[in-house]
Amino acid sequence: MSAPLKRRFVDQILVMLGKEPEKPRQAADFTERAAKTHELKRLTNKADLQAAKEAHRANAHNHKWRNRRWITLIFANLLFVVSFYFDIQVLEGALTASRFIGFHLIDLNSALQVMLAHKHIITNLLIGTGTVLVLWILFGGRAYFSWVCPYHLLAEWTENIHLWLVKKKLITDTPIDRRLRTVFWAVFALLAVVTSYTVYESISPTGIISRALIYGGSLLAMLWVLALLVFEIFFVRRAWCRYACPIGLTYGVVGIITPLRVKYTVEGCFHEGDCRKVCLVPHVLDTVIKGRAVDLEVPIGPDCTRCGLCVDTCPTGSLTFEVKGLSKLL
Known part of the structure; x- marks a missing residue:
């Protein structure tokens, strides 16, 4: 290199x-x-x-990769639903922790939160975490969001409403300092250590939607997700994914070494x-x-x-x- x-x-x-990108000088x-x-x-x-x-x-303009991505994302989430509904045990659990034909899969950020809350490395988590780590090293780190995360798909669809409102000059987009995501990552990690509870998992829209699709969700949790989407429509484009989601930073680190x-x-x-x-x-x-x-x-x-x-x-x-x-x- x-x-x-x-x-x-x-x-x-x-x-x-x-850090803001700088022009080479x-x-x-x-x-x-x-x-x-x-x-x-x-x-x-x-x-x-x-x-x-x-x-x-x-x-x-074409939509070849977008269409492939939407099909993959919808299929992956529907596989959870179908496996649970028909009890075929192909893909059990939810995105935060699951089992695919006997192989344990544990979301990297969720595993980190759990181990920080328990204040020690949990051996049983390492197998599922290792499997997911290898998977996303191969497929590109943050590709997890655009190819699997259900909230990402909802935010992508509602983003079109935001862009239409901006075009009509009914609202203006208000970007936020991107360093805020790193701050959120540190805050939620610290909260897990201090409270011995995975605070982030209770408000993660990724986990909330995944569990709601499979098992049904609470009204309060779904209202929280709706509030995030409304905020993104009227105030800040893709606010959660760009400026808040600590999972994004965790998978971004994985993306450093990915070949894809x-x-x-x-x-x-x-x-x-x-x-x-x-x-x-x-x-x-x-x-x-x-x-x-x-x-x-x-x-x-x-x-x-x-x-x-x-x-x-x-x-x-x-x-x-x-x-x-x-x-x-x-």
């Missing part, structure tokens, strides 16, 4: 913890081939560039900005802004949810899924 990419990698981890921040590419782009006639943008946009990632190739990019508009966590795509890519190919950081919206939207195919060391995914 070149020095610019190493610096980029460290910066991506800091961005995951809440020194020549040493770029590889030689990236610097040459940026210079060629600066020399391109603006009228020609705009014409190329519009030509590519005309045939751009979205890769950005700068040469064919016209910097339309369409990808950042649809991205669920747009700070991870700061590298696509004109003049910021430190190499010709840059992997998107661990805070990426691998949702595929940017891949679907990119009119030039400059964003692709790939497994590190292998060819891009179809």
